[in-house]
Amino acid sequence: MNKRVMKHGYKVAESLYNFVEHEVLPGTGIDAENFWQSLADIFTEFTPKNQQLLATRVHFQKQIDAWHLDKNNQPFSQEKYQAFLVDIGYIVAEKEDFSITTTYVDEEVGTVAGPQLVVPLMNARFALNAANARWGSLYDALYGTDVISDDHGAEITKSYNPVRGAKVQAYARQFLDGVIPLTHGSHNDVISYQIAGAKLVVNLQTGEQVSLVEPEKFIAFNGDEQNPSALLFKNHGLHVEIKIDPSMPVAKTDPASVADIILESALSVIQDCEDSISAVDAEDKTAVYRNWLGLMKGDLSETLQKKGKSITRTLNPDRQYKTLDNEALILPGRSLLFVRNVGHLMTNDAVLTQHNEQVPEGILDGLITTLISLHDLKGNSAYKNSRQGSVYIVKPKMHGPDEVAFSNALFTRIEGCLGLATNTIKMGIMDEERRTSVNLKECIRASKERVAFINTGFLDRTGDEIHTSMYAGPMVRKELMKNEAWISAYENRNVRIGLQAGFKGKAQIGKGMWAIPDEMANMVETKIGHPKSGANCAWVPSPTAATLHVLHYHQVNVNHVQDNKLKQFSAETCDSELSALLTIPLLSHATELTANEIQNELDNNIQGLLGYVVRWIDQGTGCSKVPDINNVGRMEDRATLRISSQHICNWLHHGLLTSEQVIASLQKMAQVVDRQNITDSSYEPMATNFDTNIAFNAAMDLIFKGKEQPSGYTEPLLHQRRIEVKALN
Ligand SMILES: CC(=O)SCCNC(=O)CCNC(=O)[C@H](O)C(C)(C)COP(=O)(O)OP(=O)(O)OC[C@H]1O[C@@H](n2cnc3c(N)ncnc32)[C@H](O)[C@@H]1OP(=O)(O)O
Ligand SMILES: O=CC(=O)O
């Protein structure tokens, strides 16, 4: 049991208290007693409203459930359905047009389009890697993934495979031809790059000297003009470095001695306190906050074993080049960091009221993560995060404008307590709940002075789609959701509303996660759709994916796309979008499923669900790669768990599945998952005792108690079961 320190009527867990007093506050200029007083005041002031907002969610859901139950067996009227949603206040009236006025936004957010990497903040090794993923090796990203096919002897072998290496070089040169084309010939034919008269001079095998079609794209270099070691280019605001080093093995097979192409990759990173981590108590929360502190003070480090060697990972310094006028050019060495707080639902025992009630975790996150960010704002770190002096907080899982207004008011209050100018905290709004999508314009208005992004979190959004309309009928198969009318309306509408609210040049319009981490060829083929849709950032699961996704932003000029989109919108599109958005993705008679298809869908869902839950509950791993039924590794987090659990629950309720069938699948798939984890010595098999295995029972609850879970969220049950496991150890 955590010891507690009484502070102004609140009982603060000793672990958090000591951390704040001894590690966070020194150097912030904030007086300790004033801080604890502010904490107490903020909880006293904001907790009742937080609770009221949660009660409103329940109230809406009950009315929607009753409407569908009442209408059972009657033909569905979309018109009546929408009128009902307006009537109960679920859809609010859209007011006059407006533009956001957010200021002091860093260029990674406002003006340059590029990948956004998400990382579990609880894992220091990953968190550091993500912060350093601003720059990535294109050669490594290509060599190590399926973007380069392994036919004709090009497979990945134990030692370097020159056949594969040659394919990587060819791919990279083709990329250079697209981004920085030569006035004549190809980067394939280059024997040397030099600088003369503040220009790039390119010598070809043919003996010709050529230059760039757009010479202004060459902006800096390192080394001698005759023998440069690095050449720096800028395209669509993104930097590309050609690294020249004849001593590197790969450069020996390149007449121009190119050793790598280094790409500016993850412009921004979301350090996640939410769905990709498992933080259930004061001890866990303190560990997460400590990593954020290390990032903000610049001293986070982690020693790890890599390829049989011990290495210590720290934050990368900035990068230095010489401009063509021989001035120093310093570029950020690290990604711009956002921190994703938790939403309004959960509470945590890190702080208790005097009646031993847990406080809302989202309020605690807001206060502590901002307090920690003071180290960046006050220049206490050797490394700057926001050059504009802003703090970037992503707020997930908000339902509708009142909840956004609540976060906005909370942030204003936190700024007041910490002596920060109002709107120093920038808010990222996850557009991932149905009531937010439907009322997005009003959600943005509620934070129009600080909003820095709207992101389509389509995974949570799909979970909410299923839960909200649980009683309307059985939903389409999970994989087919992406073809449904609501999802394209949701994605298009998010871009339209963001652009019409003046996001261009000021804030991000973001797209969702690439959740198949090993399918990079597929990603390179398809994720170009995100910049083409007008989004200026999109989520990737790993640094490698960031280096590959950035290729798209070199091909697509998002600024131009946004300008063109703004000219195209019409009033009619807005109306038809709303009814498409509210079209429930129900199975139609035309698409009735065979018993086999139903069983496959169930087994697939259960395999992913169990594979994720067992690691969450037993090992505290919040984001995992779990093989699906076709052995494709899927990124699973709490949002994907929300989808699978709610989907099974929905089919169970509507009689497509029986309880016995679900239990049989759970037991069969538990054995599959146990086998998948056989090489993990810390893994506890589930199939040895289904009755007592806590993770297995958590999975059962997620399905059989799924209908009653608030908004279909998985965190209440996951937390409860993880706390049980932690108590045993
Ligand atoms: C719906 C939503 O909310 S989506 C947002 C939540 N999702 C995320 O945050 C995704 C985070 N990603 C991950 O956790 C991982 O990439 C997974 C679990 C998806 C896949 O993991 P694996 O492919 O098994 O990667 P693995 O654990 O082998 O790590 C490989 C390397 O990549 C690095 N890496 C993987 N993902 C990341 C990441 N997101 N950020 C930084 N580094 C990463 C690791 O540090 C490791 O490098 P290292 O050995 O030098 O430290
Ligand atoms: O948070 C992202 C999502 O897709 O959910």
Ligand SMILES: [Mg+2]
């Ligand atoms: Mg989400």
